[in-house]
Amino acid sequence: MIEDRAKGKNITVTSRLPDGIADVPIDKDTMAQALLNLFLNAIEAMDQGGLLSASLSHSPDGMIKIEIADTGSGIQKDHLERLFDLYFTTKPSGTGLGLPIVQKIIEAHDGRISIASEPGQPTVVTILLPMEG
Ligand SMILES: Nc1ncnc2c1ncn2[C@@H]1O[C@H](COP(=O)(O)OP(=O)(O)OP(=O)(O)O)[C@@H](O)[C@H]1O
Ligand SMILES: [Mg+2]
Numbered sequence: 372m373i374e375d376r377a378k379g380k381n382i383t384v385t386s387r388l389p390d391g392i393a394d395v396p397i398d399k400d401t402m403a404q405a406l407l408n409l410f411l412n413a414i415e416a417m418d419q420g421g422l423l424s425a426s427l428s429h430s431p432d433g434m435i436k437i438e439i440a441d442t443g444s445g446i447q448k449d450h451l452e453r454l455f456d457l458y459f460t461t462k463p464s465g466t467g468l469g470l471p472i473v474q475k476i477i478e479a480h481d482g483r484i485s486i487a488s489e490p491g492q493p494t495v496v497t498i499l500l501p502m503e504g
Pocket of ligand 1: 408461
């Protein structure tokens with residue numbers, strides 16, 4: 372679904388999912404919902420096409436790292452601190468519920484989420500999840 376939408380907007384999708392990443396206990400349905408929200412945000416930020424990339428790795432502190440990056444509009448500083456506020460949206464028909472829901476889902480997995488961006492720079496969403504055991 373994401374690839375279809377991306378193609379229609381001239382967006383290239385790449386993923387780096389290396390072998391040998393430890394298993395993490397996740398709730399498939401809610402985690403899929405969280406990732407879908409993030410992919411849609413990325414696509415919605417790229418009206419002139421661009422690159423959407425997703426990668427999975429081990430972080431240096433022993434967590435599982437999911438990174439979702441886009442080369443869209445970027446995010447200005449005063450918006451950056453409001454991203455996870457309920458109902459914060461800059462879109463005419465946005466609800467501003469996407470990221471608060473994503474945050475809840477990640478926290479329910481004992482994980483953390485952060486978003487780094489600047490206007491005109493890539494936006495990088497980083498999710499850290501604890502490993503099993
Ligand atoms: N990848 C991104 N690039 C640029 N801005 C982003 C990105 N992700 C989120 N934002 C900004 O954060 C705001 C809040 O995102 P959130 O997903 O919570 O709501 P929304 O996308 O506006 O609405 P909805 O998710 O209901 O469609 C967006 O309106 C947008 O301004
Ligand atoms: Mg959204």
